[in-house]
Amino acid sequence: MLSVVACALLCYSCGHEEIKSAELAGVVKTEVACPYQNELAVVYPGKVKAASDVNLSFRVAGPLAALPAEVGAFVKKGQCIAEIDRRDYEIQLSATEAEYKQIKAEAERVMELYERGSVPVNDYDKAVYGLQQITAKYEAHKNALADTRLTAPFDGYIQKKYFDAHETVGAGMPVIAMINNRYFEVEVDLPSADYIRQDCFKSFFCTFDVFPGKVFPLELIEIARKANLNQLYRVRFRLNAEKGVNIAAGMSVNVTVEYAPEDNALTVVPVAAVFEKNGKAQVWIYDELSGCVKSRDVVPGKILKTGQMVIREGLQAGEKVVSAGVHRLKEEMKVRLLKPVSRTNVGGLL
Numbered sequence: 001m002l003s004v005v006a007c008a009l010l011c012y013s014c015g016h017e018e019i020k021s022a023e024l025a026g027v028v029k030t031e032v033a034c035p036y037q038n039e040l041a042v043v044y045p046g047k048v049k050a051a052s053d054v055n056l057s058f059r060v061a062g063p064l065a066a067l068p069a070e071v072g073a074f075v076k077k078g079q080c081i082a083e084i085d086r087r088d089y090e091i092q093l094s095a096t097e098a099e100y101k102q103i104k105a106e107a108e109r110v111m112e113l114y115e116r117g118s119v120p121v122n123d124y125d126k127a128v129y130g131l132q133q134i135t136a137k138y139e140a141h142k143n144a145l146a147d148t149r150l151t152a153p154f155d156g157y158i159q160k161k162y163f164d165a166h167e168t169v170g171a172g173m174p175v176i177a178m179i180n181n182r183y184f185e186v187e188v189d190l191p192s193a194d195y196i197r198q199d200c201f202k203s204f205f206c207t208f209d210v211f212p213g214k215v216f217p218l219e220l221i222e223i224a225r226k227a228n229l230n231q232l233y234r235v236r237f238r239l240n241a242e243k244g245v246n247i248a249a250g251m252s253v254n255v256t257v258e259y260a261p262e263d264n265a266l267t268v269v270p271v272a273a274v275f276e277k278n279g280k281a282q283v284w285i286y287d288e289l290s291g292c293v294k295s296r297d298v299v300p301g302k303i304l305k306t307g308q309m310v311i312r313e314g315l316q317a318g319e320k321v322v323s324a325g326v327h328r329l330k331e332e333m334k335v336r337l338l339k340p341v342s343r344t345n346v347g348g349l350l
Contacts, residue, residue, distance in 0.1 A: 026333075026334070026335050026336050027325065027335065027336050027337075027338050028284075028286070028293070028322045028324060028325040028326075028329070028335045028336070028337065028338060029322070029323050029324035029325065029337070029338045030286050030320045030321065030322055030323060030337060031269060031270050031273060031320070031321055031323040032318060032319070032320055032321075033267040033268070033269050033311070033315050033316065033317055033318065033319045033320075033321055034267060034268050034269075034317060035266070035267055035268075035317040036266040036267055036268045036310050040258070040259055040260075040266065040301060040302070040310065040312075041256050041257070041258045041302065042194060042256070042257050042259075042301070042302070043254050043255065043256050043257075044188040044189070044190065044254070044255050044257065045188070045252065045253075045254060045255075046186045046187055046188040046206065046237075046252070046253045046254070046255040047186070047187055047250070047251070047252060047253070048184050048185070048186055048239065048247060048248070048249055048250060048251040048252075048253060049184065049185045049186070049187060049249055049250075050179035050180055050181075050184060050185070050249040051180045051182070051183050051184055051185050051238070052154060052156065052178070052179065052180035053159070053177070053178075053179045053180075053249070054153070054177070054178055055162075055174035055175075055176075055177050056081070056082075056150055056153070056174070056175060056176045056177070056178060057150075057169075057171070057172050057173055057174050057175055058082075058084055058147060058148070058150055058169060058171060058172075058173075058175065059144075059147040059171055059172075060084060060089070060144050060147045060148060060171055061084075061168070061169065061170045061171045062084040062085050062088065062089075062148065062168065062169070063084065063085045063166060063167065063168045063169075064082065064083070064084060064085075064163055064164070064165050064166060064167050064168070064169060064175075065083045065084060065085045065086070065165070066082070066083045066165055067081070067082045067083075067161060067163070067164065067165055067175075067176070068080065068081065068082075069081040069082070069158045069161075069176070070158065071158050071159070071160060071161055072157060072158060073157065073158050074155075074156070074157055074181075075152045075155070075156065075157070075158060075178075076152065076155050077151075077152055077153065077154050077155050078151050078152065079151060079152045080149050080150070080151055081150055081151065081152055081158065081176055081178075082149075082150040082175055082176055083148060083149050083150065084148040084149075084150075084169070085148070086145060086148045089141070089144050089145040089148055090145060092141050092144070092145075093138075093141045093142060093144070093145050096134075096137055096138050096141045097138060097141075099134060099137075099138075100134045100135065100137070100138040103130055103131060103134045104131055104134070104135075106127065107127040107128065107130060107131040110123055110124060110126075110127035111124065111127060111128070114127075150175065150176070152178065153178075154178075154180050154182070155180070155181065155182060156178045156179050156180045156181050156182075157178065157179055157181055158176060158177075158178060159176075159177040159178055159179050160176070160177040161175070161176055161177075162174050162175055162176070162177075163175055179249060181241060182241065183238055183239060183240045183241055184238075184239040184241065184247060184249065185221065185236055185237065185238060185239065186206055186218060186236070186237040186238075186239050186253055186255060187234060187235065187236055187237075188234075188235050188237075188255045189228070189230070189232035189233065189234055189235070190223070190232060190233045190235055190257075191231075191232060191233075192227070192231065192233070193299050193312055193313060194257065195223070195233045197259060198223055200259040200260055201220070201257060201258075201259045202258050202259050202260055203217075203258045204217070204218040204219075204220060204237055204255065204256065204257055204258070205217050205218055205255075205256055206218055206237075206239065206253040206254060206255045206256065207253065207254050207256075208247075208251060208252075208253055209252070209254075210251070211245060214245070216239060216242070216253075217240075218237035218238065218239055218255065219237060219238040219239075219240075220235070220236075220237055220238075221236040221237060221238050222235075222236050223235050223236075237255065266301065266310055266311065266312055267310075267311045267315045267316065267317050268304065268308040268309065268310055268311065269283065269308060269309060269311060269315070269321050269323070270307060270308055270309070270323040271303060271307055271308065271309045272323050272324060272326070273309075273321045273322060273323040273326065274298065274300055274309055274311075275326045275327065277295070280297050281297070281298050281299070281300045282295045282296060282297055282298060283295070283296055283298055283311075283314075283315065283321045283322070283326075284296075284321060284322035284326055284329055285319055285320065285321060285322075286320040286321065286322060286335070286337075288320070290334075291334050291335065291336075292332050292333060292334050292335070293322060293329050293331075293332075293333055293335055294331065294332065295331060296314055296315070297314055298311050298312075298313060298314035298315050299311065299312045299313035299314055300312070322335075324338070
């Protein structure tokens with residue numbers, strides 16, 4: 001007899017719990033999605049790169065006579081950073097110069113005689129073309145001698161040396177790597193949700209963890225028109241170096257992109273109204289006509305200090321969303337709205 005009563009009490013208790021749970025699940029609190037007209041700031045991780053990171057090579061071949069610049073050294077534009085043995089090129093230029101002077105003198109005599117009518121046109125043409133040919137050869141050998149000196153194309157630092165003195169290098173082979181220190185580039189990857197709003201971009205800046213409290217303005221260089229393998233769009237910014245701030249290539253930064261959203265493009269809802277399902281952010285939309293709720297995918301933005309979340313896509317201003325009890329709801333579930341607390345019921349005790 002006692003066991004029967006116990007079972008009856010247990011069944012009543014379970015049934016009472018289910019009824020109470022069902023009643024709780026059917027009562028929700030709603031909030032109206034409001035438009036967000038303030039500037040939106042989105043932060044992305046980025047990486048600092050040298051604006052110019054180049055491998056320098058000679059236009060001529062030969063043994064290296066000297067590499068005065070050391071790795072890590074600062075060099076100025078036009079400073080000699082490597083030199084090839086000039087001996088063979090000086091001899092070559094000397095021989096060509098002598099040939100050039102001889103042919104030039106002969107050509108000038110023929111031209112003078114032609115003007116007097118003493119030589120035929122054929123001899124005149126040979127003199128002119130011969131002078132042009134030897135002049136081009138002479139200039140090429142002068143350039144070859146000048147190209148035995150490798151100079152810095154810009155102010156920067158020696159990043160790497162691929163050869164040592166007395167080694168023979170071929171024309172076009174990388175000898176020294178240099179990086180530019182006048183300014184840097186910052187690269188970030190944007191998702192498609194922000195890529196399509198690039199016309200609304202207003203300003204850009206970045207911060208470094210190693211330089212707390214400092215903000216560095218950025219200048220937009222370009223936005224890639226094709227997504228990479230991760231379906232992200234590469235964006236390049238220009239970062240000017242500041243005196244006293246030792247920025248180096250390879251540092252990590254946080255890039256902030258500020259833009260003004262279009263009218264009614266963004267909305268705000270309570271953070272509690274947004275939940276995750278199947279890896280997507282969703283909200284429950286309350287239909288006043290049917291009294292039911294329907295889930296909808298949204299693209300969340302930043303969280304405001306007021307406890308609200310910016311919704312970038314999927315929601316329009318004026319729509320009602322469930323802000324409490326979101327985890328107990330099901331698709332097309334009929335719900336009852338939680339009655340608002342009376343102004344005379346301070347603290348909601350009654």
